[in-house]
Amino acid sequence: MWRKYAILAVSALVLASAPLEVAGQGGCASVIARRDIKSLSGAERNEFFEGVRRLQEEPRPNRYDRFAYIHLQATFEAHHNAKFLPWHRQLTYQFELALIDATRNPNFRVPYWDWSKDSQAPAQSIIFSDSWFGGNGRPGDSCITTGRFASWKPMYREGSEPECLSRQFNSGDSISPFSTTDDIARLLEISSFVDFSKEFEDVAHAQVHNNIGAGFMKMASPNDPLFWVHHSFVDKVWAHWQSRGDRMLAYNGANSDGSPARPEDPLHMLGGTVGSVMDFRRLCYTYDDLGSARMSRRSTGDGGLGGLLGLGNGGGGKHGDGAQAAAKGIKSRVVTLAEDELLPSADDHAELFQLRDIKPLSEEYIRKCGGNVTRTREYEAKTREFHRQINKMPDYISPSALINRKDLLQRLTAERSTFTATRGRKRCVLETPGGAASPSVLDSLIKTATLSLSLSVDLLLGGGSRQGGLTSLVPLVGQKGADYIKAAYAS
Numbered sequence: 105m106w107r108k109y110a111i112l113a114v115s116a117l118v119l120a121s122a123p124l125e126v127a128g129q130g131g132c133a134s135v136i137a138r139r140d141i142k143s144l145s146g147a148e149r150n151e152f153f154e155g156v157r158r159l160q161e162e163p164r165p166n167r168y169d170r171f172a173y174i175h176l177q178a179t180f181e182a183h184h185n186a187k188f189l190p191w192h193r194q195l196t197y198q199f200e201l202a203l204i205d206a207t208r209n210p211n212f213r214v215p216y217w218d219w220s221k222d223s224q225a226p227a228q229s230i231i232f233s234d235s236w237f238g239g240n241g242r243p244g245d246s247c248i249t250t251g252r253f254a255s256w257k258p259m260y261r262e263g264s265e266p267e268c269l270s271r272q273f274n275s276g277d278s279i280s281p282f283s284t285t286d287d288i289a290r291l292l293e294i295s296s297f298v299d300f301s302k303e304f305e306d307v308a309h310a311q312v313h314n315n316i317g318a319g320f321m322k323m324a325s326p327n328d329p330l331f332w333v334h335h336s337f338v339d340k341v342w343a344h345w346q347s348r349g350d351r352m353l354a355y356n357g358a359n360s361d362g363s364p365a366r367p368e369d370p371l372h373m374l375g376g377t378v379g380s381v382m383d384f385r386r387l388c389y390t391y392d393d394l395g396s397a398r399m400s401r402r403s404t405g406d407g408g409l410g411g412l413l414g415l416g417n418g419g420g421g422k423h424g425d426g427a428q429a430a431a432k433g434i435k436s437r438v439v440t441l442a443e444d445e446l447l448p449s450a451d452d453h454a455e456l457f458q459l460r461d462i463k464p465l466s467e468e469y470i471r472k473c474g475g476n477v478t479r480t481r482e483y484e485a486k487t488r489e490f491h492r493q494i495n496k497m498p499d500y501i502s503p504s505a506l507i508n509r510k511d512l513l514q515r516l517t518a519e520r521s522t523f524t525a526t527r528g529r530k531r532c533v534l535e536t537p538g539g540a541a542s543p544s545v546l547d548s549l550i551k552t553a554t555l556s557l558s559l560s561v562d563l564l565l566g567g568g569s570r571q572g573g574l575t576s577l578v579p580l581v582g583q584k585g586a587d588y589i590k591a592a593y594a595s
């Protein structure tokens with residue numbers, strides 16, 4: 105069925121401000137948005153899980169098996185060359201078509217997992233919960249024992265992988281940090297397709313595979329349903345990059361055999377050409393925050409930090425009360441840091457305001473699919489320096505910082521009692537009563553941190569822009585990068 109789209113002429117249309125649902129072009133009834141998996145209703149999420157299960161229950165080798173097989177066979181054609189993004193777009197699109205069939209819902213689209221928002225404590229993400237994708241593998245064989253797909257036995261595996269879905273978090277019980285919303289914004293500023301694609305593949309995309317580990321860092325990783333929500337997000341970042349200015353058809357670099365990359369190049373084992381997938385709207389999908397619809401949305405809702413802090417009904421005027429409420433449950437002291445403490449280690453679980461360091465990818469992972477260790481280390485050094493620069497800014501706190509990820513923080517407060525909140529050289533050390541993850545503990549934590557460092561809580565919501573926070577970020581990520589980051593505070 106997908107072949108129908110593969111032969112379509114490439115459109116020169118540039119995406120301006122696409123509504124969420126527009127009249128389809130090139131055979132689409134409509135262009136429908138792929139959505140953030142966290143924003144789906146329980147029933148919508150269940151439709152995805154059920155659809156996957158139906159594919160997996162077909163006689164072996166079945167349609168689900170086929171994706172892992174293709175990915176394994178296409179390792180060198182599909183990675184570390186210009187085709188990485190278009191090849192994975194076609195793979196994810198074909199998976200989407202299979203799920204449209206399995207769910208009998210023509211409007212089904214593969215949801216995405218925005219891992220940049222979970223980047224500072226990935227293992228705390230709801231993604232890994234029992235009723236979603238399940239968590240870490242067990243000691244020994246790394247087989248997962250929780251989640252919707254724990255009993256799935258993959259047919260095609262790389263080398264001596266066990267006959268199970270396996271994961272082995274790279275820091276024991278936890279996962280090292282992923283790339284942040286700011287890192288994505290910086291990537292979107294890269295003007296050459298090949299430079300953007302290489303750095304994105306080598307660091308941000310690779311960290312997710314490598315840090316989750318075991319089967320997820322193998323070439324049969326489409327066996328793990330987590331692969332699809334990861335690659336839907338990878339594709340979304342490319343779609344954002346394409347939607348900036350005149351980049352929809354931008355494509356250059358080299359193929360796996362060294363020949364110059366061209367739109368008419370075939371997509372190995374999938375069919376179609378690079379050119380047939382460049383304009384994703386011809387594949388009948390877009391993303392929920394592409395275009396004008398949601399970019400200016402701003403959360404003031406009950407679930408957000410604004411609601412938590414009682415902003416909007418008193419706001420800053422409540423600081424006095426806040427100090428007293430804070431003093432009740434949380435102990436705090438302020439210390440002064442040395443210059444080399446401006447970048448918390450990748451294994452730090454305490455810091456609320458700063459971005460963490462990243463852990464270097466394992467050489468095993470880099471080499472497996474033809475990556476270049478030296479180049480990867482250069483990209484990693486760039487990321488590290490970027491985080492250091494962000495952490496030095498007095499009036500900016502990333503939307504990826506833990507203080508802005510209440511869902512992650514709530515789970516962390518159940519596990520540990522000491523946290524730190526750092527601005528410049530001042531660090532506030534906070535002690536919670538421990539063992540509690542109640543909203544009031546979180547509330548006190550946030551209030552105590554901001555008051556101890558004489559910060560405005562508005563800063564945590566991106567409101568620092570009025571004092572120059574996002575404005576001073578512009579030299580680093582551009583105006584559009586700053587806009588991308590601003591939108592992230594809202595969701």
Ligand SMILES: [Cu+2]
Nearest residue numbers: 175182183192
């Ligand atoms: Cu891949």
